[in-house]
Amino acid sequence: MNPAxxxxxxxxxxxxxxxxxSCRKILAxxxxxxxxxxxxxxxxxxxxxxxxxxxxxxxxxxxLSGMEVIPRVREISREIVxxxxxxxxxxxxxxxxxxxxxxxxxxxxxxxDELRLxxxxxxxxxxxxxxxNQAEMERELLKRxxxxxxxxxxxxxxxxxxxxxxxxxxxxxxxDAAAKRREWFDRCLKRIDDLQALIRDWLTxxxxxxxxLAQRRVRVDLKQTVESVLADNAEIAAANQVTLDSRMPDECxxxxxxxxxxxxxxxxxxxxIKYNHPAGSVTVSVETAGEEIELAVSDTGIGIPEEFRALxxxxxFRVESAQSGGTGLGLAICRKVATEMGGSIHVESEVGAGSTxxxxxxxxxxxxxxxx
Amino acid sequence: MIDDxxxxxxxxxxxxxxxxxxxSEASSGDEGLRLLAQDPPDAIILDVMMRCCCEGYGxxxxxxxxxxxxxxxxxxxxxASSIEQSPDELFPMASEVGMIRPDYYVTxxxxxxxxxxxxxxxxxxx
Numbered sequence: 001m002n003p004a005x006x007x008x009x010x011x012x013x014x015x016x017x018x019x020x021x022s023c024r025k026i027l028a029x030x031x032x033x034x035x036x037x038x039x040x041x042x043x044x045x046x047x048x049x050x051x052x053x054x055x056x057x058x059x060x061x062x063x064l065s066g067m068e069v070i071p072r073v074r075e076i077s078r079e080i081v082x083x084x085x086x087x088x089x090x091x092x093x094x095x096x097x098x099x100x101x102x103x104x105x106x107x108x109x110x111x112x113d114e115l116r117l118x119x120x121x122x123x124x125x126x127x128x129x130x131x132x133n134q135a136e137m138e139r140e141l142l143k144r145x146x147x148x149x150x151x152x153x154x155x156x157x158x159x160x161x162x163x164x165x166x167x168x169x170x171x172x173x174x175x176d177a178a179a180k181r182r183e184w185f186d187r188c189l190k191r192i193d194d195l196q197a198l199i200r201d202w203l204t205x206x207x208x209x210x211x212x213l214a215q216r217r218v219r220v221d222l223k224q225t226v227e228s229v230l231a232d233n234a235e236i237a238a239a240n241q242v243t244l245d246s247r248m249p250d251e252c253x254x255x256x257x258x259x260x261x262x263x264x265x266x267x268x269x270x271x272x273i274k275y276n277h278p279a280g281s282v283t284v285s286v287e288t289a290g291e292e293i294e295l296a297v298s299d300t301g302i303g304i305p306e307e308f309r310a311l312x313x314x315x316x317f318r319v320e321s322a323q324s325g326g327t328g329l330g331l332a333i334c335r336k337v338a339t340e341m342g343g344s345i346h347v348e349s350e351v352g353a354g355s356t357x358x359x360x361x362x363x364x365x366x367x368x369x370x371x372x
Numbered sequence: 373m374i375d376d377x378x379x380x381x382x383x384x385x386x387x388x389x390x391x392x393x394x395x396s397e398a399s400s401g402d403e404g405l406r407l408l409a410q411d412p413p414d415a416i417i418l419d420v421m422m423r424c425c426c427e428g429y430g431x432x433x434x435x436x437x438x439x440x441x442x443x444x445x446x447x448x449x450x451x452a453s454s455i456e457q458s459p460d461e462l463f464p465m466a467s468e469v470g471m472i473r474p475d476y477y478v479t480x481x482x483x484x485x486x487x488x489x490x491x492x493x494x495x496x497x498x
Contacts, residue, residue, distance in 0.1 A: 016430070016434075016437070017437050018433050019433070060430075108430065109429040155454045156454070159380060159454050159480045160377050160379035160380045160383075161379075163379075163380055163383040163480075163482060164382075166481065166484055167384070167386055167484070170387065170484055171386070171387070174390065176389075176390050184382075184383070187379050187382070
């Protein structure tokens with residue numbers, strides 16, 4: 001804060017009395033001017049009247065929700081920083097809030113220090129934000145939250161498994177235990193498998209971040225990659241009553257890393273099967289597009305609502321929170337692989353009709369200087 | 373019991389039933405608050421971190437402060453979380469701002485004898 005200037009004004013919008021009270025006390029102690037409002041409508045009125053430096057808004061309120069408040073605050077003035085107060089694990093909602101103009105989010109429960117820090121950071125960055133790329137900064141913030149979010153994701157299945165086993169041990173010789181044992185062992189194994197998938201995806205992503213993968217630039221026959229991925233997925237597709245199809249020229253050579261390409265194609269084909277309808281189909285096609293090769297994976301599945309498409313490739317983003325299983329990292333990996341190889345990925349979709357993921361990769365044009 | 377993990381609920385329900393308790397389950401804070409009005413329990417076991425926005429902390433505040441839950445304020449709340457933080461660390465300003473803390477706090481995974489002891493004490497108190 002700048003001690004010479006007027007104390008900066010913070011407006012807190014939250015329907016929870018205790019939350020308003022504690023935010024007021026904590027922020028007043030740090031020398032901010034604080035105004036509190038108990039609903040979205042009152043909050044917007046105060047924001048329009050007082051033009052605060054920063055607004056703290058709860059996402060979940062009766063009446064006007066936080067999500068509705070954010071764009072209206074941004075309409076009043078784009079210089080007002082909005083920080084969202086939200087439940088810890090609802091990162092998808094938080095991402096959505098950030099896309100609609102929130103600067104950062106504060107997961108509940110939070111300590112006074114966390115509140116002060118986030119408010120101060122918001123105000124500091126507010127000045128910088130005027131001359132930097134907003135989208136880049138939001139990405140960076142999410143990255144910082146990544147570790148704490150992952151540790152929660154790791155702990156939850158371990159707690160579930162531990163509890164199953166400890167209860168079974170305690171009830172060892174009883175009828176209850178005999179009845180539950182088989183079912184619970186299956187559940188434990190399922191949770192362990194999910195956890196392994198999460199760790200595997202997380203590591204893949206970490207390696208891609210560290211650029212130890214995707215750095216090789218060799219000649220890869222995309223046709224072979226696709227054929228082997230389709231063969232690997234044949235069983236699961238049959239189990240889901242989904243047919244797999246491909247349309248490829250005889251030769252489609254790209255420049256990149258064969259293992260990373262396999263991961264990319266496998267993720268796209270896996271999703272296309274998982275989010276499909278019974279009796280649906282998945283089509284993989286490859287064609288040349290100038291200096292690039294385009295790989296398209298199309299499904300006849302549930303489709304993706306438009307508002308989610310921009311967020312789809314973000315880490316841990318899920319359209320329906322966790323209902324479908326999965327780690328929430330698959331498409332983040334796909335994007336990383338595509339961009340590391342000098343290509344791109346995007347999605348076209350129609351709700352109820354299906355989605356097509358298109359990946360463009362550089363075509364192989366012989367050895368280039370610096371290739372491994 | 374309010375917790376978003378169905379596997380965790382299944383094992384804890386079985387444990388409590390084997391000790392003679394009756395358990396109703398909710399998978400989110402909102403569902404838990406609805407259940408509270410339908411069928412008031414003798415104690416609430418509440419997860420701190422859930423997927424839904426209205427997580428454990430919000431649920432506690434709702435029960436203790438919102439008028440509509442005035443009749444349930446005395447039901448003991450047992451907070452459970454896998455993060456190793458005592459309520460005092462979680463709510464450092466609690467006393468200063470008059471925030472009400474959960475009555476009991478247990479760490480996940482549960483230490484079974486200790487957890488059962490806490491549940492018995494909570495139920496006896498209500």
